[in-house]
Amino acid sequence: MRERLVVIGGDAAGMSAASQARRLKGPEELEIVAFERGHFSSYSACGIPYWVGGDVAARDELIARSPREHRARDIDLRMRTEVTELDVPGQRVRTRDLESGAESWTGFDKLVIGTGAQPVRPPLPGIDAPGVHGVQTLDDGQALLDSLTALETDGATGVPPAGARPGARGRAVVVGAGYIGVEMAEALLNRGYEVTVLNRGPQPMATLDPDMGRLVHEAMDGLGITTVGDAEVTAIRTGSDGRVRAVATADAEYPADVVVLGIGVRPETTLARAAGLPLGGHGGLLTDLAMRVRGHGNIWAGGDCVEVLDLVSGRERYIPLGTHANKHGQVIGSNVGGGYATFPGVVGTAVSKVCALEIARTGLREKDAREVGLRYVSVTIESTSRAGYYPGAAPMTVKMLAERRTGRLLGVQIVGREGAAKRVDIAAVALTAGMTVEAMTALDLGYAPPFSPVWDPVLIAARKAVAAVRAAE
Amino acid sequence: MRERLVVIGGDAAGMSAASQARRLKGPEELEIVAFERGHFSSYSACGIPYWVGGDVAARDELIARSPREHRARDIDLRMRTEVTELDVPGQRVRTRDLESGAESWTGFDKLVIGTGAQPVRPPLPGIDAPGVHGVQTLDDGQALLDSLTALETDGATGVPPAGARPGARGRAVVVGAGYIGVEMAEALLNRGYEVTVLNRGPQPMATLDPDMGRLVHEAMDGLGITTVGDAEVTAIRTGSDGRVRAVATADAEYPADVVVLGIGVRPETTLARAAGLPLGGHGGLLTDLAMRVRGHGNIWAGGDCVEVLDLVSGRERYIPLGTHANKHGQVIGSNVGGGYATFPGVVGTAVSKVCALEIARTGLREKDAREVGLRYVSVTIESTSRAGYYPGAAPMTVKMLAERRTGRLLGVQIVGREGAAKRVDIAAVALTAGMTVEAMTALDLGYAPPFSPVWDPVLIAARKAVAAVRAAE
Numbered sequence: 037m038r039e040r041l042v043v044i045g046g047d048a049a050g051m052s053a054a055s056q057a058r059r060l061k062g063p064e065e066l067e068i069v070a071f072e073r074g075h076f077s078s079y080s081a082c083g084i085p086y087w088v089g090g091d092v093a094a095r096d097e098l099i100a101r102s103p104r105e106h107r108a109r110d111i112d113l114r115m116r117t118e119v120t121e122l123d124v125p126g127q128r129v130r131t132r133d134l135e136s137g138a139e140s141w142t143g144f145d146k147l148v149i150g151t152g153a154q155p156v157r158p159p160l161p162g163i164d165a166p167g168v169h170g171v172q173t174l175d176d177g178q179a180l181l182d183s184l185t186a187l188e189t190d191g192a193t194g195v196p197p198a199g200a201r202p203g204a205r206g207r208a209v210v211v212g213a214g215y216i217g218v219e220m221a222e223a224l225l226n227r228g229y230e231v232t233v234l235n236r237g238p239q240p241m242a243t244l245d246p247d248m249g250r251l252v253h254e255a256m257d258g259l260g261i262t263t264v265g266d267a268e269v270t271a272i273r274t275g276s277d278g279r280v281r282a283v284a285t286a287d288a289e290y291p292a293d294v295v296v297l298g299i300g301v302r303p304e305t306t307l308a309r310a311a312g313l314p315l316g317g318h319g320g321l322l323t324d325l326a327m328r329v330r331g332h333g334n335i336w337a338g339g340d341c342v343e344v345l346d347l348v349s350g351r352e353r354y355i356p357l358g359t360h361a362n363k364h365g366q367v368i369g370s371n372v373g374g375g376y377a378t379f380p381g382v383v384g385t386a387v388s389k390v391c392a393l394e395i396a397r398t399g400l401r402e403k404d405a406r407e408v409g410l411r412y413v414s415v416t417i418e419s420t421s422r423a424g425y426y427p428g429a430a431p432m433t434v435k436m437l438a439e440r441r442t443g444r445l446l447g448v449q450i451v452g453r454e455g456a457a458k459r460v461d462i463a464a465v466a467l468t469a470g471m472t473v474e475a476m477t478a479l480d481l482g483y484a485p486p487f488s489p490v491w492d493p494v495l496i497a498a499r500k501a502v503a504a505v506r507a508a509e
Numbered sequence: 510m511r512e513r514l515v516v517i518g519g520d521a522a523g524m525s526a527a528s529q530a531r532r533l534k535g536p537e538e539l540e541i542v543a544f545e546r547g548h549f550s551s552y553s554a555c556g557i558p559y560w561v562g563g564d565v566a567a568r569d570e571l572i573a574r575s576p577r578e579h580r581a582r583d584i585d586l587r588m589r590t591e592v593t594e595l596d597v598p599g600q601r602v603r604t605r606d607l608e609s610g611a612e613s614w615t616g617f618d619k620l621v622i623g624t625g626a627q628p629v630r631p632p633l634p635g636i637d638a639p640g641v642h643g644v645q646t647l648d649d650g651q652a653l654l655d656s657l658t659a660l661e662t663d664g665a666t667g668v669p670p671a672g673a674r675p676g677a678r679g680r681a682v683v684v685g686a687g688y689i690g691v692e693m694a695e696a697l698l699n700r701g702y703e704v705t706v707l708n709r710g711p712q713p714m715a716t717l718d719p720d721m722g723r724l725v726h727e728a729m730d731g732l733g734i735t736t737v738g739d740a741e742v743t744a745i746r747t748g749s750d751g752r753v754r755a756v757a758t759a760d761a762e763y764p765a766d767v768v769v770l771g772i773g774v775r776p777e778t779t780l781a782r783a784a785g786l787p788l789g790g791h792g793g794l795l796t797d798l799a800m801r802v803r804g805h806g807n808i809w810a811g812g813d814c815v816e817v818l819d820l821v822s823g824r825e826r827y828i829p830l831g832t833h834a835n836k837h838g839q840v841i842g843s844n845v846g847g848g849y850a851t852f853p854g855v856v857g858t859a860v861s862k863v864c865a866l867e868i869a870r871t872g873l874r875e876k877d878a879r880e881v882g883l884r885y886v887s888v889t890i891e892s893t894s895r896a897g898y899y900p901g902a903a904p905m906t907v908k909m910l911a912e913r914r915t916g917r918l919l920g921v922q923i924v925g926r927e928g929a930a931k932r933v934d935i936a937a938v939a940l941t942a943g944m945t946v947e948a949m950t951a952l953d954l955g956y957a958p959p960f961s962p963v964w965d966p967v968l969i970a971a972r973k974a975v976a977a978v979r980a981a982e
Contacts, residue, residue, distance in 0.1 A: 048963075080896065080898070080958065080963065082896075082956075082957060082958055082963075083896060083898060083899070083958045086898075086899060086958055086959070091899065091900050092898050092899065092900075097898035098898060215957075219957075357956065358956065358963050359953075359954070359956035359963050359964070359965075360953075362963050362964060363950075363951065366950075366972075378951075379951060380948075380951050381951075382953045383953045384953070385953045385954060385955050385956075386955065386956075386957075387955035387956065387957045387960050387961075388957050389957070389959055389960075396955055398953070398955075423553065423555075423556060424570075425553070425556060425559075425565050425570035425571060426556070426559060426564065426565065427564050427565075455931070457955055457957075457960055458928070458931065458932070458955055458960055458961070459931070459934075460955050461932075461934065461935050461952075461954045461955055461965075462934045462935070462938055464952060464953050464954055464955065465935055465938035465939055465942070465944075465952060465954075466938055466942075468942075468944075468948075468952060468953065469938070469939075469941075469942030469944065471938075471941075471942065475853075475941075477836075477839075478836065478851075478852060478853050478854075479934075479937065479938060479941060480832075480833075480855045480856045480857070480858045480871070480937050480941065481832070481858060481934045481937055481938075482858050482859065482860035482869055482871075482930055482931055482933050482934055482937065483555075483830065483831065483832035483858075483859075483860065484555060484688075484692075484859075484860045484861050484862070484930075485553065485555055485556045485559055486559070486862055487860050487862075487930055487931055488860075488931070490521070490553065490555075490831050490832050490835050491832070491835060492832075492934075499839075
């Protein structure tokens, strides 16, 4: 008998699952119906800053697979259709066509929840004013770009014409200095805006320890991006036309022609919560290793709406990231399609850049380690991306945490220039394998003068960590 | 009672050992005497191609620590002093001062052998002619540079003046297309020579499988480097002035103003062999995990004169590489100094480049796997260094070998452009940890559009390898 798979959400997790399930089972065995409330399917949200900043010319370049392409593979993807209710015992979802308003129920044998994340949008005065933008979806990105284009072409705003000196196109305030915040700061700088980043914490990139965040702060200063720490936004000020004019904190007001919110996201689990599905401490769905929603044999979930197991701390964490969503989708699709695959967990790897500055982290920060009761040593070293004598050798700071006594690697943070960020992969694999820093000192990493000093910076950090573990005994 | 450590060889392994031993034991406890027959200490031989090619301006940039700096740390480093005999039972070495010819004996309590490698120099007619150069030591590099400078300034050779179009400075023939060969080809191309590389095998880079070597061949063609495969050199032809004029193979003659030998090296173990120390099948010294020469409690050896354990195949291999020599030295110095450290082995990682082309390998090639009785599957994928839509995304080919049945990773080879080579480190750590390709598909590697597609190329290869392992069952 032909089964029906329903997928909620037409982006990475949902559509990867649908595609992989389709690879394993043909339409005669498995009907696949997917619902997406937005205008776009299977796109790279991570690419939005580069599209806004002009590195990527056209929106469609960010779309990995269009609705038409999905339909050509016998996946009945219905766009602009929102799932408004999930009836678990009845095995059906209620949907609303966002164009016509028509509602209907669709039954399922198997269900995949890939509802993604919703941006954190604090209930501040003026938060909904024209000119205030989130950048979570491609629709958001389009709205921001439309807003910027209007600013840049509309003499009425008093903004100088395009092509003028940096900063001349207007003033942008970015709220939040996490990945999205710093990437949007770069994008707006590249686009010619004067950029101020308001950050609630003392340093940007709270996913790093503050000492490493300080390096990012200094580098952003050097790029001409004003970064204000300990800045709690209290209101968005608007002009007589209702448009944003400034961002207010307890201490100051920052004039703004455009405001980008990069405060972060939380799991979009409204439907799941209403349906009584199990949620974790971060509000995300809880799954088993096969990405099945715990306690539910025929419901899977993946992507930005689930919590993931952190293999280093043993805790559930919320890490909305496209690469995880794709892996989840792949695993879910294999299982739904009658195969077998698992997602064992993450180690918390993330990389980013602000202009030429590269930022990377994996594993635990100092405060993460303390929170789970781990005692650790911490070392920080300076080295270079290439042999010191080779042209283009750029400085790099590597911080490494190791457990006391056992010497087990706990985390690595890197701030540097070209060649810095992806070095974190060495530590990501070592964390996955449970390596000690002593074992890491013997790692046979690629060496040639254009690529690394004779001791790779990660190995130098490991050597120093070994000494620190011994000294702490 | 004060002990005396004697070190034979003043480069990476020997002097790293001496320095580390000195860190652990002061001169009142340990006297350190080191002998080096050349003019330079602790230098980066790997940097020679970049010095010859002009990327590195001055020879001294390649010297990590000069004899004076070593002496300032109470290491009695005697330059231009050759050890001519090793008397193991008598615990002494005989040395000759290469300037004065004076000979003497020096006793030791502990001995470190870091005699390095000697270039393979086949007994061809004309091999010793002026204009034929090895590039193994800094002395060799200086001789080559002197020869090139003479060519470029001496009108008598008929060579056009410096600054003329590429190829106009003269014709260079490089014999051998391994790491040194291809790096010297780049160096001579950058210096303005017309470059021909003669290779005994069918494809350059025999450390790769031939299908990956072919990609290197094509890229070198594209750079204007002529690479001739299956070319066995039979003679070096000289002119009436005795200088090199051409390189002859069985089939052809290649005109040459300068010839660089990059045929490879073998362990320099003349002393060790005469002293009856244990040598392996590749002619290198055999050590235990603490880098102690097998069966000898007070003699250690490291660097290009030893064989190393390949952790993937379980066999001893000969891999002369600066990064191993430095690690060996560190381990030896710790043990000599009363500490404890081991060198567990290698996985055979190597990276190189020819202009913008990056080349990397780790683990076993197909023929290595067959030689040790492993059955394997092999997959090759094409991907990009960054998200496909991000500027500068460059193509990359990744080949992956996995063991049949178990799915254990056996090896990875990568040929690509910027961002390709150091990705091999992911596989190097995974090999060290004994990971399966299935476990690799879940690796939490750094992802952001400027650094990687959402599935890193190594993960794409791992996914394909998983499928191949299953299909082969």
